[in-house]
Amino acid sequence: MDEPEFDTFFRTTMPMLLGYLIKSSWNLEQAKDAATEAMIDAYKQWDTIEHPKAWVYKVAARHLHRIRGRERDHDHADVVQTDPADPDGVAALDLGEEHRRVMAALRSLPPNQRKVFALHYDGWKHTEIADHLGMTEGTVRSHLRHARENLKRRLDADTATRDEE
Template sequence: MTARHPAQEQGAGLEDFANFYRQNHSRVVAFLTYMGVDRPTAEEAAQEAFVQLSRRWTEIESPKSWLRTVSYRYALRNRHRDIEVPSSLIAPELDSIHQDTYLTEETERVVAAIRSLPPQQRAIMALTLDGYTPAEISKEIGVRAETVRSNLRKARQSLKTRLLPK
């Protein structure tokens, strides 16, 4: 079954985009974090990708995949910039919107373990945690579904070894 674009399912209005944003923003930030991007860069990259998506909302066939690709590329291009935003410039109501994406100590251990995986396993695990199936991941990264499942099995075993007490 092919996923339909949210704009095709519900109409192409601003409200539809706003709903898509609310449902996907923290997931994109989490995906980027799993991929090894620091938190501020991940948030900036996600926001930039959403801005670009808003301009092309009805044109993008697969907005979830498009967001991950665009935000990851943006993060890679901009990860070495060290711009500190003073907390006085962040409106409290905007800061609280994304509280659910802040990491607990346990989650930080898991993220660190995922970041330590080899690149292909890390990408597959990040997409799996983001709700993609092996078939979808296969299409997304251009490898056979069997390769995805094999890498996923290896990644899970590696994470189990790193995270469970001995």
């Protein structure tokens, strides 16, 4: 195991992974849990992973689906309650107002547009996104185009509303 290589991977990838999971509409606590579990799995299997970034993103998504399944099956009486005004825990990240507006607009996108845009924003190439999400490159480009149009429309409407106030 090359621990310095894994350490560098962890330090550069973990913030991007958390950002992607949050942009993909998971709340902060779920994102932290899934990202941590994925990184632990990556550490254990480091020498066998060929494409670590894609691998850890995929494993984190699987952990999130398991978390969501457990929450559905769980008695919600003892589940930690979130702030109704900030159900995704974004305020805890101490982001600027503009960033919060963009995050809210991202959460309003359809799931595939949101995932494609989040990965593109994190610097993934169309081929990497297509492979990761099981889509064609044409579908990725289409989702990205629609996401941009939807985000522009939503942010323009939000700006117009704020200007009227």
